[in-house]
Amino acid sequence: MSITLNINGQDHSIDVDPQMPLLWAIRETVGLTGTKFGCGIAQCGNCTVIVDGNAVRSCNTPVAAAAGKTIRTIEGVSENNDHPVQQAWQEITVPQCGYCQSGQIMSAVALLEKSPDPTDNEIDKAMAGNICRCGTYPRIRAAIHRAAELSKT
Amino acid sequence: MKHMNLTRRSFMQITTSAAGGLMVGIHFPSIARATGEGAAAEINAWLTIDPDNIVSIVTPQTEMGQGAFTAVPMMVAEELDIPWENVRHVYASANRHVNNGNLYTTTSTGGSTTVSRRHPYMMQAGASARERLRVAAANRWQVPVDKVTAKQGWLTTEHEEQGTIQGTYGEFAAEAAAVTLDEEPAIKAYGDWWLLGRDIPRLDVPLKTNGTATYPIDVSVPGMVHAAAMACPVPEGRLVSYDFDAVKDMPGVIAAVELEQVKDVPAFTDLRSGVAIVADSWYQAQNALAVMPIVWDYGRGASISTESQMAEAMQLISQPGALVLNEDGNVGRRLDRGVNHDAAHGIIEASANQVIGEVYYRPFETHATMMPPCAVADVTDDRVDVWTFTQDIARSLNEVADQLGRDTENVFLNQTYLGGGFGGGYNMDVHRQAAAISAAVGRPVKVIRSREEDVAQDSQRPPVWGTYKAALGEDGLPEALVTHFVGDEKFPAFSQRGVANMPYLVPSRRHEYSAVQNHIPIGYHRAPGANSTGFIVEQMVDELAQAGGWDPLEWRIKMTEGNEPWQRVLLAMKEKSGWTTDMGRGEGMGIGVVESHGTVAGCVATVAISRRGQIFIDKLDFYINSGYVINPLGAREQAESSAIWELSHAMFGGLVIRDGRIVNTNFDSYQMMKMPDTPPEIEVHLEMSEDQWWGGLGEPTGPPTPPAVANAIYYATGKRIRSTPLAKAEL
Numbered sequence: 091m092s093i094t095l096n097i098n099g100q101d102h103s104i105d106v107d108p109q110m111p112l113l114w115a116i117r118e119t120v121g122l123t124g125t126k127f128g129c130g131i132a133q134c135g136n137c138t139v140i141v142d143g144n145a146v147r148s149c150n151t152p153v154a155a156a157a158g159k160t161i162r163t164i165e166g167v168s169e170n171n172d173h174p175v176q177q178a179w180q181e182i183t184v185p186q187c188g189y190c191q192s193g194q195i196m197s198a199v200a201l202l203e204k205s206p207d208p209t210d211n212e213i214d215k216a217m218a219g220n221i222c223r224c225g226t227y228p229r230i231r232a233a234i235h236r237a238a239e240l241s242k243t
Numbered sequence: 244m245k246h247m248n249l250t251r252r253s254f255m256q257i258t259t260s261a262a263g264g265l266m267v268g269i270h271f272p273s274i275a276r277a278t279g280e281g282a283a284a285e286i287n288a289w290l291t292i293d294p295d296n297i298v299s300i301v302t303p304q305t306e307m308g309q310g311a312f313t314a315v316p317m318m319v320a321e322e323l324d325i326p327w328e329n330v331r332h333v334y335a336s337a338n339r340h341v342n343n344g345n346l347y348t349t350t351s352t353g354g355s356t357t358v359s360r361r362h363p364y365m366m367q368a369g370a371s372a373r374e375r376l377r378v379a380a381a382n383r384w385q386v387p388v389d390k391v392t393a394k395q396g397w398l399t400t401e402h403e404e405q406g407t408i409q410g411t412y413g414e415f416a417a418e419a420a421a422v423t424l425d426e427e428p429a430i431k432a433y434g435d436w437w438l439l440g441r442d443i444p445r446l447d448v449p450l451k452t453n454g455t456a457t458y459p460i461d462v463s464v465p466g467m468v469h470a471a472a473m474a475c476p477v478p479e480g481r482l483v484s485y486d487f488d489a490v491k492d493m494p495g496v497i498a499a500v501e502l503e504q505v506k507d508v509p510a511f512t513d514l515r516s517g518v519a520i521v522a523d524s525w526y527q528a529q530n531a532l533a534v535m536p537i538v539w540d541y542g543r544g545a546s547i548s549t550e551s552q553m554a555e556a557m558q559l560i561s562q563p564g565a566l567v568l569n570e571d572g573n574v575g576r577r578l579d580r581g582v583n584h585d586a587a588h589g590i591i592e593a594s595a596n597q598v599i600g601e602v603y604y605r606p607f608e609t610h611a612t613m614m615p616p617c618a619v620a621d622v623t624d625d626r627v628d629v630w631t632f633t634q635d636i637a638r639s640l641n642e643v644a645d646q647l648g649r650d651t652e653n654v655f656l657n658q659t660y661l662g663g664g665f666g667g668g669y670n671m672d673v674h675r676q677a678a679a680i681s682a683a684v685g686r687p688v689k690v691i692r693s694r695e696e697d698v699a700q701d702s703q704r705p706p707v708w709g710t711y712k713a714a715l716g717e718d719g720l721p722e723a724l725v726t727h728f729v730g731d732e733k734f735p736a737f738s739q740r741g742v743a744n745m746p747y748l749v750p751s752r753r754h755e756y757s758a759v760q761n762h763i764p765i766g767y768h769r770a771p772g773a774n775s776t777g778f779i780v781e782q783m784v785d786e787l788a789q790a791g792g793w794d795p796l797e798w799r800i801k802m803t804e805g806n807e808p809w810q811r812v813l814l815a816m817k818e819k820s821g822w823t824t825d826m827g828r829g830e831g832m833g834i835g836v837v838e839s840h841g842t843v844a845g846c847v848a849t850v851a852i853s854r855r856g857q858i859f860i861d862k863l864d865f866y867i868n869s870g871y872v873i874n875p876l877g878a879r880e881q882a883e884s885s886a887i888w889e890l891s892h893a894m895f896g897g898l899v900i901r902d903g904r905i906v907n908t909n910f911d912s913y914q915m916m917k918m919p920d921t922p923p924e925i926e927v928h929l930e931m932s933e934d935q936w937w938g939g940l941g942e943p944t945g946p947p948t949p950p951a952v953a954n955a956i957y958y959a960t961g962k963r964i965r966s967t968p969l970a971k972a973e974l
Contacts, residue, residue, distance in 0.1 A: 107494060107526075114526040118469070123461040124454020126662070128613055129694045133910035136613060164454035171453040179452045183444050183876065186308030186884055188451030189458060189613040189662030214919040221910060223613045223663045224308045225887025227921035229880075 093157045097122065098166025108154035112146075113137045115153040116163060124164035124192045128221070135220030138193035139163050145200035147219070164192035167199060175199050178237035186224035194220050198234050207238045284416035286375055288339075288346050289319055289368035292416035296396050298325050303335040303347035304357045305634055306447060307664030308884070309941045310877040311357045313445040317873060318362050321438045322369030322430060325396045325412065332446055334658035337636035341651050351635040353666060353767055355840035355939020358873055362937065366430040372419070374428050379418035384408055433871060433935060442876035447660065456660045460617040462630040464687040467619070468497060471528040472676050472690055474517035474700050477541040477903035479508060479762045481516040486536040495527030496520060499535070500683045502676060511670035511702050511764055512642055519680050525691050544762030544903035549606070552900070555759045556708040556729045560602055563588075564727045564755030567743045587753040590723035594714030598721075598790045601710065603779040604966040607898035608704040609905075609913065610768065614662025615697040620677035621687035622647060627654045629678065632661060634668030646675040647682055665888065666767030670702035698908035702766025703898060705731035706759075707738045707775035711783050713749075719791025720801065723751035726783075728776065731761040740772030741837055741946065742780050746809055747802040762903065770942035773839035774889050777946030778953070781835040782963065785954050795954070796822055796834055808932055812836060812845045812866045815930045820847040820864050824958050829853075833954025835947035842869035842938030846886070848951035852959045856974035858894070860952060862924040869938035872929055882927045882944045889945030891916035893952065893967045914968075 095102045095112075097120060104119045116125050116139070125148060128136030132147035139148045140162040148156075167173045171180075175198050178184075185191040194217070201208055201216035208216070213234050222230070283293035291299045300319045304311040312332045320330050340346045348364055373393045380398040381388040391400045399409045412419075433440075450456040475481060487499040504516035518537060522528035566584060591597055618631035620643070627649055633639040633656070640656035643649075661668060673690055681688040692700070708729040716722040730738025735756060743754045768774070788798035796817055803809040816822060816834065823832060829852050836845040845866040851859045865882055872878045895914035899906050907913040927944075949967065956974070957963050964972045 110524075110526050114524060118524050118526075121463075122454075123457075123463075126458075126613070127460065127615070127691065129910050131694075131909055131911060134613070134915075167453065171449055176452040180444075180448055183448050183880060185448055185451035186310075186880065187613065187661060187663040188308065188447065188456050191451050192454045195452065210923070217918040219917075221613070221915045221917060223611060223665070223888070223915070225884045225891070225916070225921075227887065227916075227918050228883055228925050231918065231921070 093153055095120065095153070095156060095161060096159065097161045098163060106153055108152060110153045111149050112139070112151040112153045112156045113148040116148060122163050122165050126189055126192055128190070134190070135193045135197060136190050138196040138220065140196055140200050143200065143203065145197045145216070162196070164195060167195065173199070174237040174240035175202065175233070177240055178233040182229050182233040182236060184226050184229040184233050186226055190220060190222045194222065194230055198230070198237065201234070202237060202241065206241060208234065284420045286372040286416060286420050287368055289365070290323070290372055292412050294413045296411040296413035297329050297331060298323065298412070299331045299333045301335045301347070302332050303340065303350045304352040305636065305658065305661055305664065305668065307352070307634070307661035307668070309357070309881060310445050310874070311352060312447055313443060314358050314874060314877065315365055316446070317438055317443060318358070318365040319369035321436055322366045323373050324394050324437070327438060327443065329396055335636070337640045337656035337658070338652070338654065341637050341640050345637070350637040352664065353634050353669065355842075355941040355943070359841055359937040359939045363430065367427065370428045370430055371424070374424055375419040375422040376412050376415050378422045378424065379415040380410060383415070383418065439873040441874070443874050444876065458614050458662045459619060459630045459632055459659050460614055460662070460691060462619045462659065462689070464619060464621050464628070467687040467689055468521050468523065468684065469525040469528050470500070470519045470521045470677070470680050470688050470690045471525060471532045471693065472502060472517055472519035472680070473532055473537070473696060474502070474515040475539045475541065476699055477539070477544045477762070478700070478764055479544050480539050480541040482518055483538040483540050485518050485538070490520065490531040490535045493527065493531045495523035496531045497522055498684055500680045502679055511766055512672060514646060514672050514675040514679060515700070519676065519690070521680060521684055521688060525689070529693060541903060542762070547760065547762060547900060547903050549900045552706065552759045552761065557602065559729050559757035559759065560708055560710055560727055564729070564757040567739055567754045567756050569744070583751040584753040587723045587725050587751040590751050591712050591714040591725060594723070596715040598713045598715060598787060600712060600783060600786065601965055603709045603782065605707045605775040605778055606896070606967065607706050607763065607900070608768065608892045608896050609698050609701050609898055610663070610665050610667035611698060611913065611915070612661070612663030612665060612667050615692045615694055616667075616671060616673040617689065617691045618674040618677035619687065619689045620674065620681040622678055622681040625653060627678065628657060629655070629674050630657045630659055631674035631677070632668050632671055633674070634661070634664045634666070638669075639674050643674055643678045646678045665769045666771065667701065670764065670766035694910070695908040698913060699905050700764075702764040704768040704771045704775070705734055705737055705761065705765045707779070709738070709742065709776065709779035713787055715791045719793055720798070721749045721787055721791070724749040725753045725755065727755040727757070728779070729757045729759060731765055732758040733761060733765045737765070737772040737775060739776070741776035741839065745780055746806055746838060747784065747799070763900065763905070769885060769888055770839050770945045773837050773946035774892070777835065777837040778893065778949045778967070781837065781947060781950030782953055782965070785833075785957065786963070794824065799834075799836060808843045808868050809836070809838070811930050811932050812843045812868045815866045815928060816845050816847055819928065822847060826958065829959055831955040831957065831959030833951045833956070833958060835950035835954065837943070837946035839943045839946055840939035840941070841936065842867060842940060842943040844943040844947050846944065846947040846951040848948065848955045850952060850955040850959055852956065852974055858956065858969060858974070860922040862926070863922050863948060863951075864926045864928075865944050866928045866930050867940075867944065868930045868932055869940050869943070870932060870936035872931065872940070875929060878929060878940050879927045881940045883925055885942050885945040886925070886948045887916060887921065890948050890952070893949030894920065894970045895968050897968050
């Protein structure tokens with residue numbers, strides 16, 4: 091079945107099983123590999139993308155449910171790796187292995203679009219679905235506050 | 244370091260261990276590979292310099308977040324003396340390494356050794372290149388070599404007639420590559436460094452904020468198909484049959500491939516008996532595999548469970564175990580007050596002041612790297628390319644060559660970033676699976692393990708049980724101590740490290756060991772032994788201190804008298820942490836100190852316990868003595884990381900075995916620490932001894948953290964928690 095996905099402002103017509111998780115459509119069919127597979131059951135957040143402004147776990151979202159919506163992936167966050175969240179992530183040297191960081195960044199971008207200067211409680215809530223096995227949580231928290239600051243200037 | 248003589252194309256030998264035992268040979272290969280106009284010149288196997296003075300430095304170790312791809316170039320660049328902005332890092336060729344007598348000494352990446360153990364020859368590679376550049380410039384300028392300086396990418400001399408002459412390294416690289424040195428320079432000592440010791444952000448950070456860092460799971464080869472594989476859910480079991488006909492018409496399904504196990508009981512890196520489905524997409528392969536009827540012979544493990552191992556361990560621990568001795572016939576390496584292990588039991592039995600410990604327990608833990616194990620293999624008649632989850636590219640290359648019966652010259656193990664490693668990249672058969680499947684279907688293939696398959700088949704950290712008994716002297720300090728730890732039959736060291744060689748000096752000391760039956764594969768983990776034993780030893784210490792009327796910090800200071808690395812950490816804790824055992828109801832501070840990987844790491848934890856018994860960790864304060872630190876920023880990152888890694892297990896982890904298989908195989912049932920559970924405050928103090936040495940930093944803050952938290956809980960509540968996960972304890 092042909093499905094049109096709008097990813098990072100570009101339409102992609104793909105012919106896939108409508109029940110296929112959006113994650114695999116993005117990674118294997120469209121070929122954007124920045125979004126990662128971690129658990130397949132929406133428990134780790136590695137696969138987080140932004141659909142119509144909300145952070146969504148793409149590993150258990152059927153591709154059909156994303157048709158006609160605006161999908162943003164890590165590749166669409168900025169042209170030059172300089173979105174305030176990316177700048178803050180670099181300044182505070184957040185990533186270690188880096189595998190979960192696309193998902194972490196997408197969750198943080200979605201949070202900051204809704205709440206430009208989030209409290210620690212809001213950060214806890216928005217980021218609670220993203221696991222980082224390297225334990226970069228303290229730096230993620232600091233970087234979200236820093237990104238909020240960078241966005242103001 | 245020993246001074247050495249070296250000529251090009253010769254082996255040099257360097258003494259790397261303080262004990263003087265280990266000799267490492269390095270081979271500088273034939274040079275002058277590319278010396279044409281405009282090409283980059285390889286000065287030695289470790290670096291090339293291009294005409295624009297950009298230096299590409301080879302990293303043989305893998306990058307899994309720990310910083311090897313920054314630390315290795317830093318060590319080479321320190322000696323080469325090139326601006327850091329001019330440095331690029333490149334992956335080592337596993338093929339070149341394996342087929343040239345282990346060119347880079349080792350590609351193994353573990354045990355917190357990349358800096359601590361590898362720095363002599365990495366720094367030597369930079370120094371050697373720098374001296375060749377000086378000789379090349381001296382030859383061209385017709386001046387003595389001692390009149391040429393090499394600094395920040397420039398070669399300079401003051402010529403008698405022409406005044407100052409300068410040229411970049413890049414201008415002399417091709418000539419330097421052909422230089423033969425009579426004698427290799429010695430590497431720089433601490434104090435002479437210009438780059439090492441500074442906060443240097445890791446070079447791979449920007450690639451990891453826009454999704455461009457490539458992991459094995461991201462590799463794509465033209466014509467590639469996708470596979471999902473399954474080995475017997477009860478480890479050591481074997482495939483009996485499968486019904487491919489039942490799934491062959493499912494969308495995208497191409498083939499089923501049986502994975503043949505050669506040995507009765509496979510070594511950890513051998514291919515395990517199983518079956519794979521190959522399809523157009525991984526989603527389709529996984530769907531078909533999930534419903535394909537498969538018959539297994541579960542083998543001896545099917546009757547083993549968490550409960551059966553617990554019962555066996557409790558039985559074993561109630562009886563005497565086997566005495567553990569080191570090479571000198573002592574328990575541990577620091578018991579220089581006398582060991583007297585034969586007398587320990589008798590002294591305790593005769594004592595009027597006995598302390599009899601209860602049993603402590605740490606369950607199995609799994610790696611659960613964020614990238615599930617994955618490999619891509621492209622097997623053709625004359626060449627094999629592989630990308631895989633590995634912490635040793637040479638070892639994996641050899642495994643693939645072995646799997647396919649190919650000559651290593653035609654096998655290429657292509658390096659990528661790793662989505663975490665933590666020891667999981669050693670005992671791994673995913674590249675054997677990919678190679679076997681690609682050979683069977685005649686196409687490139689990508690194998691991805693589902694999370695459930697990852698956890699079910701991983702090489703786990705084994706469970707450890709431990710107890711002790713002691714006799715206290717008149718001063719309240721132990722005069723005899725017997726510890727008895729029970730571990731798994733495959734890896735005794737994981738229940739001995741950190742306890743058999745603990746630093747606390749007791750006049751009569753004995754460590755005993757027993758093992759439970761275990762079919763679950765075991766492998767390297769982040770500080771696998773010290774993490775389990777540290778939890779037990781550092782709570783035992785608090786119990787002994789309390790029984791003897793000692794403050795737990797003062798007890799540790801007294802019991803490690805004369806041990807400078809420990810004293811430095813303990814005295815810093817005393818001075819800076821605000822240490823107290825009396826914070827008031829519901830709040831507590833606790834300490835843990837563990838030496839691992841050549842580093843002494845102490846943790847002071849501050850906790851608050853809610854009325855409902857929920858644990859809040861308010862602060863973790865670390866005091867680390869690793870000797871030299873080449874990148875304090877990287878050191879702090881690793882200190883935070885390994886602490887949270889182990890705290891995650893201690894608070895929430897623990898694998899459960901039922902009918903021989905692991906039942907909590909995904910993050911809904913095997914839980915991880917997340918943002919809301921993370922202590923709001925983490926401080927890291929790097930306490931460097933005067934008498935410096937090289938300790939590792941990728942692991943040592945893990946082991947002291949859970950016992951510090953458990954001790955803090957004790958001072959907050961009066962309840963001692965002797966097993967993990969702590970979050971499940973009744974408080």
